[in-house]
Amino acid sequence: MADKKQFVKEIADFNEDFPQWYTDVVLKTELVDYGPIKGTMVIRPYGYAIWENIQRNLDDRFKKTGHQNAYFPLLIPQSLLQKEAEHVEGFAPEVAMVTVAGGEKLAEPYVVRPTSETIFCTMYSKWINSYRDLPLKLNQWANAVRWEKTTRPFLRTSEFLWQEGHTIHATREESMKETMDMLYLYRDFAREVLAMPTFVGQKSEKEKFAGAEATFGMEAMMLDGKSLQAGTTHHFGQKFSRAYDIQFLDKDGTHKYVWQTSWGVSTRLIGALIMAHGDQRGLVLPPMVAPIQVIVVPVAMHKEGVKEKAQEIVDALLAQGIRAQADFTDNSPGWKFNQWEMKGVPVRLEVGPRDIEQGVATVVTRHNLEKGTISLEGCAEIVEQLLKDVQNAMYEKALAFRNSHVREVHNMQELEQALNDKCFAKVMWDQDPECEALVKEKLQATVRVMLDDEKPFDDVCGICGKKSDNLRVAIIARAY
């Protein structure tokens, strides 16, 4: 037990210093390290494997819904960025610029992509002629650079990895449908794969993407009660197509501007995962994205047959398509238990001489630290089902936490109390930017999303108290 204390001590207190807990966890579990340039990160194998699992699942979903991958250049001539006025205003302050290349000063600086609307638009304008070319639904997996003042691994980094979808359509109906379809695709992915409930809905005018007509967001609740924007979809209408002249000849013989969307999620999702499921011992990873789903720890490893049996179990699990591994290092079993708990491996199997004799293994599930035994006979099928159960239980646990931390509020006082109690507040909001500014200034909180399909519960704005025809149910929270 000395072991365990030592581990736990290495990680800051979850309840008292959540930000430091996060930093300790991401570094000590070797998900990530700081790069030599401030604000950059090195994604280590354990962290990158989570990203690969996220990628593969999302990529399948994109392809099933008719999207194709492509790759557009990293560097964008500064003049291209400047064609859409709001877009450049939003991104110019945080771009990194290449001014020298091949030993020569460039006539025009090149921007390292902060996002790729401008270059997708440029190519779309060249490629699109007729309604037959539409819709065109492309996605790219890429890096992007935004020079941020305050950075934290995964959550906000100067360079991040992401996917950015860019689609163009013949009608507004189609592009609006795409915008919402992708929002719901993200929500389903978060629920089914990350075991993470989210709120999805429209962002306020102030919070929308630079150049968009409307932005929709997916917000997840972290265990400190703060919200994390985990994905966004944007409807551009014809703003970019007019700025970049993307026209097509429609069936009716007239030229029209295309309707456009973009949408993205990033390595930020890894940060979300950590803060949605972790605990004092470290990471708690949902089986669907865990690099190692099952760790097999031999007990009394040097007794006859123990190592062999452990390897046999791993082989059976691997054959079942389970990401399993045995820990044959020279560390003590106790050290290993703590190590793999810290790393968030969903299921641990312990196997020693007595277990083998009885034809069982001890099983511990990470999310609730419950201990039991399973039969070694047919253990691969049992573990496969167990991983599904853990995945579901983690979602239910996160959902129960969130449901107990959302509070309907009717005025500023209740709003403040809710936030101080680490809750999301549901409030009727008249969409007045002044109310939004007030909440920001007084309570350091923001309107995260406006929910659809929610019954109004007040006929006045919960912030200013005025009557309005624009009332919507808004989620207000402090946020990452």
Next chain:
Amino acid sequence: MADKKQFVKEIADFNEDFPQWYTDVVLKTELVDYGPIKGTMVIRPYGYAIWENIQRNLDDRFKKTGHQNAYFPLLIPQSLLQKEAEHVEGFAPEVAMVTVAGGEKLAEPYVVRPTSETIFCTMYSKWINSYRDLPLKLNQWANAVRWEKTTRPFLRTSEFLWQEGHTIHATREESMKETMDMLYLYRDFAREVLAMPTFVGQKSEKEKFAGAEATFGMEAMMLDGKSLQAGTTHHFGQKFSRAYDIQFLDKDGTHKYVWQTSWGVSTRLIGALIMAHGDQRGLVLPPMVAPIQVIVVPVAMHKEGVKEKAQEIVDALLAQGIRAQADFTDNSPGWKFNQWEMKGVPVRLEVGPRDIEQGVATVVTRHNLEKGTISLEGCAEIVEQLLKDVQNAMYEKALAFRNSHVREVHNMQELEQALNDKCFAKVMWDQDPECEALVKEKLQATVRVMLDDEKPFDDVCGICGKKSDNLRVAIIARAY
């Protein structure tokens, strides 16, 4: 047939203007387009799908041989690049530099990675303590930027996509083994997946990677008789580990510098594919990387049951795991045949009312344009086998071409003749850089690789005619 002429005319003559043929093919088949910045490319969905197939196969091979993926930052402080003298000398002239970020001029410029040895080394130096941490075998899939004067899509672009493996080991034996293992992994991949025979071996001193102790290359013969470097592996010895101070405490209680390798292949492989297999009609893609393996073209599409049958065939092929698609556009069958031939789809199935009546489909294989019929009953299994046969036949064809274009030469005159006959020359070379310079100057050719396991066939250097103890069998060719 008017259709076909039109298509063929759009592509420059394969024999008379191979470079223009290449450009026409990559653009017209929509593999790629030029980006707004000179030397950059947009990889379009059809090209990117090839890259995805290459990636997935290679990635599986890397993982099976104990490598893990990670992601290191794009931007590297200039001072880091400068630690290894030869390395910086080699790369400094072609780097792109970020000098402004977040609206401010940077105190130190950041280099956009041309390759990542310097940043891997920096982190390795931080992470490595003991022999227990070794070997560490990491790989990353990433973009890289090298400012090249002359560029061509896929072959040489300012930005390219690649994988770069960076491994460190406790002993020279291990790192040498890794260097060769990865060379052979590339060779096997080229043969089995790209249907491309290659020559592998050590590069000359002059051609080695900046900072390496030894570089090994994989050279593929293009259909114009020129060589294309399709992959390289580098043995660094301890050159970087000394420059970046990567030491470990060995079992014997002493501190030692690690032994290091790196290796990479890039989107250049797509260029290699095109020039190793293409013909006057356009692309010829090996089934293993073809985005569409089978195109089903309905004939007399609007006759009853034709479209349905075509779709039925596609569904059966998809269920068999074959990448199949039907062309239901309004173009004529002839136009479609030409279109999909140009796009290099390995197998075409044509199905019309008479075929359906007889329970067959017409089948055309792209690599030899042979026509036959297959039974619709069990067609998925038949086509699956056919795709394997096509894959093998394409390799055999490429191998036969290469074998007939390699010539043993014994002096400069024969060497010149071989090159002018669009052949690779095998020559005994004494490894004297002056001979290499002469060949370059007089014949615009270079030593591509030095072969192992080849019997010496002369006791003097084929270039200078002198006796030497350093004679090796070298491949000399003109190259991309």
